[in-house]
Amino acid sequence: MALRTFNTLAIAAILGMSVNVQADSSKPAGSGPNPYSDCGIGAALFSNTGWAAVTSNVIWDLGSTAITSATASPETCSGKNIKTALFIRDTYTQLVEESAAGDGMHLKTALNLVECGEAQQSNAIQAVRSEMGAALSNADYQGKTHLEKSSDFYNVINKAAARHCSV
Amino acid sequence: MPAFLCSLTCSKPLMPLRLLFAMTFFGVVVSAHADPVDIEIQSRLSAEPVWLRLLHYERPVALPGAMRSAIRAGDFFLSAQGDTDARAELAATLAAMVSEEVTPDQHVRCRFPARVAWLEQQLEQQSDFDMAAHCPALQRWRTEYPVNSISVVLATGYLGNPASYYGHTLIKFNGPTTGSSTQLQNKTLNYGAIDTRGDNPAVYIAKAVLGGYEAGFSEVDFYVHENTYGENEHRDLWDFELDLPAQDVAFVTAHAWELMGKRYNYYFFRQNCAYRMAEILQLLPGLEIIPTARPYTIPQSLTQQIGTARYAGAPLLKQVRYFPSRQARFYSRFQSLTPEQRHIMKRMVLEGMDTQTEAFNDLPLQARYQLIDSVVDYHQFANEAPQAGQSQHPDYIKALAMRFALPPLAQSEVPHPVTSPDIGRPPSWVQVGIMHASEAGDTLSIRIRPAYYDALDGDGSHVRNAALTMGDTQLTAREGQLRLHKLDIVSVESANPGISGLPRDDGVAWKVRFGAEQGKVGCLDCLVARAQADAGMGRQLSSRSFVAAYLGGGIQADRYDQGTLFARASADAIYRFSERVSWKGNIELRQGLERGVQELLIVRSDVRWAWSTLVDLRLSYEGSTGAVDGHVLSLGTGIYW
Numbered sequence: 001m002a003l004r005t006f007n008t009l010a011i012a013a014i015l016g017m018s019v020n021v022q023a024d025s026s027k028p029a030g031s032g033p034n035p036y037s038d039c040g041i042g043a044a045l046f047s048n049t050g051w052a053a054v055t056s057n058v059i060w061d062l063g064s065t066a067i068t069s070a071t072a073s074p075e076t077c078s079g080k081n082i083k084t085a086l087f088i089r090d091t092y093t094q095l096v097e098e099s100a101a102g103d104g105m106h107l108k109t110a111l112n113l114v115e116c117g118e119a120q121q122s123n124a125i126q127a128v129r130s131e132m133g134a135a136l137s138n139a140d141y142q143g144k145t146h147l148e149k150s151s152d153f154y155n156v157i158n159k160a161a162a163r164h165c166s167v
Numbered sequence: 168m169p170a171f172l173c174s175l176t177c178s179k180p181l182m183p184l185r186l187l188f189a190m191t192f193f194g195v196v197v198s199a200h201a202d203p204v205d206i207e208i209q210s211r212l213s214a215e216p217v218w219l220r221l222l223h224y225e226r227p228v229a230l231p232g233a234m235r236s237a238i239r240a241g242d243f244f245l246s247a248q249g250d251t252d253a254r255a256e257l258a259a260t261l262a263a264m265v266s267e268e269v270t271p272d273q274h275v276r277c278r279f280p281a282r283v284a285w286l287e288q289q290l291e292q293q294s295d296f297d298m299a300a301h302c303p304a305l306q307r308w309r310t311e312y313p314v315n316s317i318s319v320v321l322a323t324g325y326l327g328n329p330a331s332y333y334g335h336t337l338i339k340f341n342g343p344t345t346g347s348s349t350q351l352q353n354k355t356l357n358y359g360a361i362d363t364r365g366d367n368p369a370v371y372i373a374k375a376v377l378g379g380y381e382a383g384f385s386e387v388d389f390y391v392h393e394n395t396y397g398e399n400e401h402r403d404l405w406d407f408e409l410d411l412p413a414q415d416v417a418f419v420t421a422h423a424w425e426l427m428g429k430r431y432n433y434y435f436f437r438q439n440c441a442y443r444m445a446e447i448l449q450l451l452p453g454l455e456i457i458p459t460a461r462p463y464t465i466p467q468s469l470t471q472q473i474g475t476a477r478y479a480g481a482p483l484l485k486q487v488r489y490f491p492s493r494q495a496r497f498y499s500r501f502q503s504l505t506p507e508q509r510h511i512m513k514r515m516v517l518e519g520m521d522t523q524t525e526a527f528n529d530l531p532l533q534a535r536y537q538l539i540d541s542v543v544d545y546h547q548f549a550n551e552a553p554q555a556g557q558s559q560h561p562d563y564i565k566a567l568a569m570r571f572a573l574p575p576l577a578q579s580e581v582p583h584p585v586t587s588p589d590i591g592r593p594p595s596w597v598q599v600g601i602m603h604a605s606e607a608g609d610t611l612s613i614r615i616r617p618a619y620y621d622a623l624d625g626d627g628s629h630v631r632n633a634a635l636t637m638g639d640t641q642l643t644a645r646e647g648q649l650r651l652h653k654l655d656i657v658s659v660e661s662a663n664p665g666i667s668g669l670p671r672d673d674g675v676a677w678k679v680r681f682g683a684e685q686g687k688v689g690c691l692d693c694l695v696a697r698a699q700a701d702a703g704m705g706r707q708l709s710s711r712s713f714v715a716a717y718l719g720g721g722i723q724a725d726r727y728d729q730g731t732l733f734a735r736a737s738a739d740a741i742y743r744f745s746e747r748v749s750w751k752g753n754i755e756l757r758q759g760l761e762r763g764v765q766e767l768l769i770v771r772s773d774v775r776w777a778w779s780t781l782v783d784l785r786l787s788y789e790g791s792t793g794a795v796d797g798h799v800l801s802l803g804t805g806i807y808w
Contacts, residue, residue: 090394091351093553097543100567102575109351109390118347125575133571136564 035085036151084113088157089150096153099125099132110157116165127160204261204290212289213254220450221282221422222253223431225438237438239381239430245275260286264294269301277302281422281450305424312354314340314420316485318408319444320355320389321470321588322396324619324630326661331400332635333594333619334466336441338448339389339406340420350406350488351390356423358384358443360433375435382433384426384443393490398553401494405588407473410485415451422450436463445469454478460808465594465618474589487589491581493553497544498666499581500537502710508538509667515542516669520565532573540578542566549671585746591626592780592807594618600785600803602643605689605796610645612652612801622660622741623749623775624783632705632713632741634660639682643691650691655682662715664707674705676715686727688769688789689797697723701737713741720760729767729794730759747777765794781807 088095091106098104102125111121135141135152144152204212212218222244223237236243236250243249245263249256260282263275276283276296287294299306318339325331338356342348360380374380396402411419426447431438442464445457456476458468476483491499504512511526520542521527530538546563547553598614620626621634629635639655658680665674678701686695701719708714720734737755744750753771758764769791776784783805790798 087388087390091390093398093547093559094394096567097570097578100543100570101540101578103577105349105351106390108347109349112347112349112352121347129571129575133568136568136571142559142561142564 034151034154035081036089036147036154039082039085080113080115084110084157085150085154087113088153089147092146092150092153096132096136099128102126102129111161111165114157114161114165116161120165123164124157124160127164128156131156131160208290209257209261210254212286213257215289217285217450217452218257219253220446221285221425222249222256223446224253237431238426239432241430242278243425243429257286272302272304274301277305279425280305281418281425284418284421308424312340313342314354314416315343315413316341316408317411317416317419317448318406318488319448319469319473320392321405321407321466322392323403323405323588324635325396325400325402326630326633326635326659331402332659334402335396336444336466336469337392338423338444340423341408350490351388351393353389355387355389355392356384356426356444356447357387357392358382358440361430372435375433378432378434380433382431383429384423386427397490397492398547401492401548403492403495403584404490405470406488406490407470407589408485408488409448409473409483410478410481411451411483412479415479419447419450422447439464441466441469445472451478454483456483460593461595461617463617467588467591468594470587470589471591471593484589487583487587489581489583489587493544493548496581497541497548497672498664500541500544500579501667503579504537504541505534508534512538512541512545513667513669515562515566516545520562520569535573536570536576537579539566539570539573543570545667545669545672549669586626588626590780591629592624594620595808596624596805597808598785598803598805600801602799602801604691605798606687607645607689607691610643610691612641612643612803614639614641614803614805616640622662622739622751623773623785624777630661631664632662632707632715634658645691651683651694652691653682653684655680657681662705662713664713665705666707668706674707674715675702676705676717677702678717678719686723686729687795687797688791689795689799693727695724695726695729697721701735703737705739711743713739715739727795728764730761730764732760733757733764734760748775750774759794767791767793767795778804783807 087110091110094104094106095110098107107125107128108121111124116124132153135156141149219234224234225237226232226234233251234253238244238250240250244256245259246252246255249259260275260279264283264286266274268274272278274296276294276298280302283294286292318341320337320339322331322335322337324334336358339350340354340356341350342353360375360382362381366374393404396404431443433439442457445464448454448456454476456469456472458464458472460468473484501509501512507526508530511524511530514524515521515527515538527535527538543563543566546560546566550558550560550563552558595618596614596616598612598616600612600614602610602612604610616636616639618637619635620629621636622632625631625633636655636658639653639658640651641653643650643652658678660676660678662676663672663674665672668674678699680700681698683694683696685691686693699719699721701717703715703717703719705713705715716736716738718734718736720732722732723729725731735755735757737753740752742750751771751773753769755767755769755771757767757769759766769789771790772788774786778784785801785803785805787801787803788798
């Protein structure tokens with residue numbers, strides 16, 4: 001079930017990219033364009049694990065790699081941005097928990113993906129922590145979809161990287 | 168003509184007809200400067216184990232016959248007979264190595280870098296083939312994912328899916344460990360059936376066992392596995408990093424590239440994920456890690472092979488990493504709380520998050536971290552759709568907000584379990600003992616359990632207090648006669664420990680068993696076929712004790728006045744006196760559902776003493792009163808293999 005669902009979403013995502021790409025490089029870093037809205041990334045990959053779902057002995061025919069490689073557009077929908085967006089989508093809960101703790105493997109990985117060097121990561125983490133702490137306190141946070149939350153985090157971490165990780 | 172074609176020189180000047188044929192067949196243009204390889208050398212090389220392993224040659228699974236490739240004929244072979252004729256494939260490969268193929272990514276050196284590397288090493292050749300110019304895809308793959316080391320990853324078993332009972336195995340390609348790089352960014356090679364959609368469980372199992380599914384390798388980021396197994400299925404991951412020289416890492420990685428997109432037939436029992444992963448590593452000369460002790464491949468047994476193997480004069484295993492699941496993290500953090508903290512946590516879960524209580528604010532800062540992290544873990548553990556943002560419990564978000572409000576502090580590490588899968592016991596067990604049956608007297612007992620574990624001998628790679636056995640066969644030998652005493656074709660006991668006792672961690676437990684057993688306790692010749700199932704609740708009372716109660720029933724062959732259908736209530740208790748000595752008791756009240764069938768009270772008790780990792784001693788008792796009065800007492804020594 002999950003495999004079928006994901007495949008459908010992946011195909012829809014890839015098809016969707018052809019009409020949704022609206023790269024806008026004029027906006028400041030962290031405020032978009034954003035691959036979730038501009039590159040047609042579908043809903044959460046891991047939404048369901050039925051009895052024979054995406055698990056041990058069944059492989060992903062259309063995995064995140066498929067989406068990455070199918071995304072050939074520059075800038076917003078570049079491989080790097082899509083890869084970051086997918087990582088955030090798939091590990092969002094750990095990212096927020098580690099942001100709250102101020103440390104963690106997933107958070108470091110996300111910063112690596114936005115090309116934030118090791119020496120600058122602690123400052124970037126402080127910035128992410130501050131923004132995400134404020135975001136969680138907002139009344140509308142609970143009502144947001146997973147993709148909306150992921151998209152917000154994508155903006156937050158890119159903004160932090162732009163501010164603290166520039167060489 | 169590309170420059171690389173001129174640099175390939177070989178020892179013999181004559182081009183064999185076979186090679187000419189192969190080259191002609193494939194339309195390969197050969198450089199006039201390329202010297203052919205002597206046919207005797209070709210014959211010798213084509214019989215080399217490494218060459219056969221590069222082609223994935225093996226004995227057919229279904230019927231006896233000559234060696235052939237496990238990979239379905241297609242673009243994995245350059246010769247039309249390549250899947251059955253290793254020499255033809257070698258000749259075709261040699262021919263293709265000197266071809267003028269210039270289509271990007273299509274030259275044999277782009278498609279089969281490991282084959283070419285091995286052949287050149289054997290023939291002491293060097294090539295100045297411009298990989299960057301002719302193999303952009305391979306070059307991009309290598310540049311994007313530089314590999315410094317290789318790991319075998321084990322996902323522990325999962326009783327929610329029959330295909331995952333025994334765990335799963337991956338190969339992980341580890342990038343450089345410098346800087347801030349993390350394990351999550353590494354690539355993995357995953358093997359499995361490709362499309363099982365639309366098949367119900369019965370069809371799924373039948374096709375998986377009989378090779379009815381197409382299978383292949385996929386390349387997936389490690390974080391995807393870490394997330395799927397750890398967050399959704401609550402399965403721990405164990406990472407066994409191998410100590411391999413750089414050139415061997417490059418060789419295995421190059422072969423992984425060759426396998427992308429190739430198709431196999433999937434066989435659940437033998438040629439499964441663990442087998443295929445070991446097979447890839449066995450490309451390395453002299454490395455033998457495919458488990459051979461039994462006709463099926465259990466992922467854990469591969470880790471044990473890795474744990475004891477040596478390569479290039481040193482232990483193969485370099486280090487073991489542990490990726491605890493959400494469940495393991497939750498239980499570890501919950502168990503580190505004091506009774507007072509647990510009480511506060513239960514109120515936070517049951518009555519809602521309230522940080523303004525005196526009890527919470529009186530806690531030291533460190534305790535508040537522990538408490539909040541436990542609440543966060545609990546809500547994600549209890550969440551049936553942990554990745555779906557909108558389903559997050561409001562108290563989960565409140566707990567996170569509380570964590571943000573405190574100064575930053577890394578979450579506490581989860582300690583490694585004492586026994587990692589590589590040093591645990593082997594998965595198969597044979598027991599010899601003596602048995603006293605009230606109706607038949609004394610007899611010799613022989614029991615063979617091909618796999619895997621029961622409630623008393625599970626270790627770090629098994630589900631605690633649970634059981635999973637297949638083909639568990641007990642025989643009795645008396646007066647020259649060998650009789651089947653009991654057969655569990657499949658027996659599964661799933662027990663959530665319910666350590667916190669909180670909602671959704673309340674210890675749901677179930678059992679399913681199909682097979683044959685004695686219709687009357689105390690009899691040795693009263694075998695009946697029986698299928699039985701139970702559902703109930705369990706609770707881990709302490710680190711040593713677990714109890715569970717069940718309601719269930721079964722269907723059986725109608726013999727010995729016990730009817731066809733029965734219902735029952737039962738209870739289990741498990742106590743671990745130490746890591747070596749454990750006990751399990753069971754009491755069952757069984758009532759036949761047909762008129763006139765009397766009720767039956769059965770009591771069972773098993774004590775296990777682990778003499779060593781490989782040997783145990785068990786004392787077992789089973790007694791019944793009611794419809795049948797009888798008992799069986801047995802004492803046996805078991806050996807794991």
